[in-house]
Amino acid sequence: MRIPRLTTAALLSPRRAIVAAAILHVLLTVSVFSVGRLGLFPSQINRDGIGEFARDGYRFRDQANSLADALTEGEVGSWIKDNTTFHAKVLSLDFALMRPLFGSNILAAEPVNLFYYLAILALCFSLARVVAGRRAAWLASAIVGLWPSLLLHTTQFMRDPLIIMTILALLLVLARLLKKTQTWRSAAIGGVMGTPACFLLWMCRREIWPVVGAIIVLGLMLLLIRILRERKLLAWNLAVIGLLCVLTIAVPRIMRSPKPLLPEKMNDFRRNPDPSFLGVLTWTRKEFIRESREKSGSMIDADINFSNRADVIKYIPRALEIGYLSPFPTMWFTAGYNVGMIGRLVGGVETLLTYMIEALACVFVWRRRRHLNTWLMFLTTTIGVLALGIVVVNLGTLYRMRYPFWILMVIMAAGTLTSRRGYLSRKRTASLTPALSEQLQSD
Numbered sequence: 010m011r012i013p014r015l016t017t018a019a020l021l022s023p024r025r026a027i028v029a030a031a032i033l034h035v036l037l038t039v040s041v042f043s044v045g046r047l048g049l050f051p052s053q054i055n056r057d058g059i060g061e062f063a064r065d066g067y068r069f070r071d072q073a074n075s076l077a078d079a080l081t082e083g084e085v086g087s088w089i090k091d092n093t094t095f096h097a098k099v100l101s102l103d104f105a106l107m108r109p110l111f112g113s114n115i116l117a118a119e120p121v122n123l124f125y126y127l128a129i130l131a132l133c134f135s136l137a138r139v140v141a142g143r144r145a146a147w148l149a150s151a152i153v154g155l156w157p158s159l160l161l162h163t164t165q166f167m168r169d170p171l172i173i174m175t176i177l178a179l180l181l182v183l184a185r186l187l188k189k190t191q192t193w194r195s196a197a198i199g200g201v202m203g204t205p206a207c208f209l210l211w212m213c214r215r216e217i218w219p220v221v222g223a224i225i226v227l228g229l230m231l232l233l234i235r236i237l238r239e240r241k242l243l244a245w246n247l248a249v250i251g252l253l254c255v256l257t258i259a260v261p262r263i264m265r266s267p268k269p270l271l272p273e274k275m276n277d278f279r280r281n282p283d284p285s286f287l288g289v290l291t292w293t294r295k296e297f298i299r300e301s302r303e304k305s306g307s308m309i310d311a312d313i314n315f316s317n318r319a320d321v322i323k324y325i326p327r328a329l330e331i332g333y334l335s336p337f338p339t340m341w342f343t344a345g346y347n348v349g350m351i352g353r354l355v356g357g358v359e360t361l362l363t364y365m366i367e368a369l370a371c372v373f374v375w376r377r378r379r380h381l382n383t384w385l386m387f388l389t390t391t392i393g394v395l396a397l398g399i400v401v402v403n404l405g406t407l408y409r410m411r412y413p414f415w416i417l418m419v420i421m422a423a424g425t426l427t428s429r430r431g432y433l434s435r436k437r438t439a440s441l442t443p444a445l446s447e448q449l450q451s452d
Contacts, residue, residue, distance in 0.1 A: 066166035076101030141424030332394025369422035
C-alpha cells in the first residue's frame with residue numbers, strides 16, 4: 010500500500026498559492042480603502058486610503074497624477090523627459106488606465122501594487138529554495154506574505170515594494186551563481202534578471218547604490234572561493250558576475266541625469282561639497298536628520314554626526330544594534346508620531362518576532378557555515394542593516410527600508426525550522442514498525 014506524503018507542497022501548488030495571495034491582497038486593499046472612505050480612523054487613513062505610516066505616498070500620488078495628465082493629453086515626450094522616479098512613472102501608466110474608474114486612490118494603484126507583492130513572494134520562494142530547500146521556501150513565503158506591516162505597506166503608493174523586488178532578484182542571481190554551474194542559457198537568464206535590477210535600483214533609490222555595489226563585490230569574492238574549492242574555471246558564472254561588476258560602474262555613468270534637488274538640499278550640498286565617501290555619508294545622514302525633524306518625531310541618535318572616519322568606525326556597533334534590534338522595547342509602548350499607539354504596539358509584536366527570527370537565522374548560519382550561499386545571505390543582511398543604522402535616524406523609514414534584509418533573515422530562520430522539522434520527522438519515522446518505515450522512506 011502506498012502511503013502519500015502530506016507535505017505542504019502536495020497540499021498547495023504554487024499556482025493556488027499565488028491565487029490565494031492575490032485574493033488576500035485585493036481584499037486588504039479594498040478594506041483599507043473602505044476604512045478611509047468611511048472615516049473610521051481619519052487620523053491614520055485618509056479618504057483615498059493613504060495611511061499616515063506611508064506619508065511619502067502623497068508625493069508619489071501627486072507625481073503620478075501629473076504624469077498621467079501628460080499621458081492623457083498626448084505629451085509623451087514630457088513624460089519621458091520628466092526627472093521623477095521610475096516608480097512614479099509606473100504609477101502614472103496605471104493611473105492613466107485606472108483613474109477614470111476609481112479616482113486617484115489606492116484602488117487605482119492596486120494592479121501595480123499587486124504585481125509587486127506577488128513578485129516579492131515568488132522571488133522569496135525561489136531564493137529560499139536555492140538557499141535552504143523547498144520546505145523552507147514555502148514557510149518563508151508564508152511568513153513574508155502574511156507579515157502585517159509589509160502587507161499593509163504594499164497597499165500604498167510607496168516605492169519600497171519595487172525596491173524589495175529588485176534586491177531579491179539580484180540576490181537570486183548571485184545565489185544561483187554560487188550553487189549551480191551556469192550554461193550559456195542560464196547565464197543569459199541571469200544577465201537578463203540582473204541588468205534591469207541594477208538599473209531599477211539606481212532609478213528608484215540611488216542613495217543605496219554603495220550597498221548594491223558591496224553586495225555584488227561580495228558575490229564576486231564568494232564565487233572566487235567556490236572556484237578555488239572546486240578547481241574549475243566556471244566561465245559562465247564569471248561572465249555573469251563580471252557583467253554585474255561592470256554595471257556597478259557603468260550604471261551611474263549611463264544614468265548621468267541627476268535627480269533634481271530641492272533648493273534647500275542644493276544649498277546644503279553646496280555648503281558640503283566633499284565628494285568623498287565620508288562626505289557623502291555625512292551629508293546623507295544630515296539630510297535624514299533634517300527631514301525627520303520636519304516630518305517625524307521618532308528618531309534615534311539624531312544628535313550624532315560624523316566628523317572623520319574614526320567617528321564612523323566607533324559608531325559601527327551602535328549602527329548594528331539599531332539596524333538589527335530597533336525599535337527597542339522602550340519604544341513599543343509609546344505612541345508613534347505617525348502611527349500612534351496601535352502602530353507602535355504592532356511594531357513591538359513584529360520586532361519581538363523578529364528577534365526570534367534573528368536567533369533562528371544565527372542557528373542556520375552556524376549549521377550551514379560551509380555553504381557559500383549562507384554567507385551571501387548573512388553578510389548581505391549585515392551590510393544592509395549596518396548601512397541603514399549609520400545613515401537613517403527616522404525609525405519608520407528605517408523599519409520599512411529594512412524589509413529586503415529582513416526577508417533574508419526570514420529565509421534563514423525558515424531553513425532552521427524546516428531542518429529541525431525534518432529531523433523530528435525522521436526520528437518519528439524511525440520509531441514506526443520497520444516495514445512502515447521502509448515504505449515511507451521509499452515513497
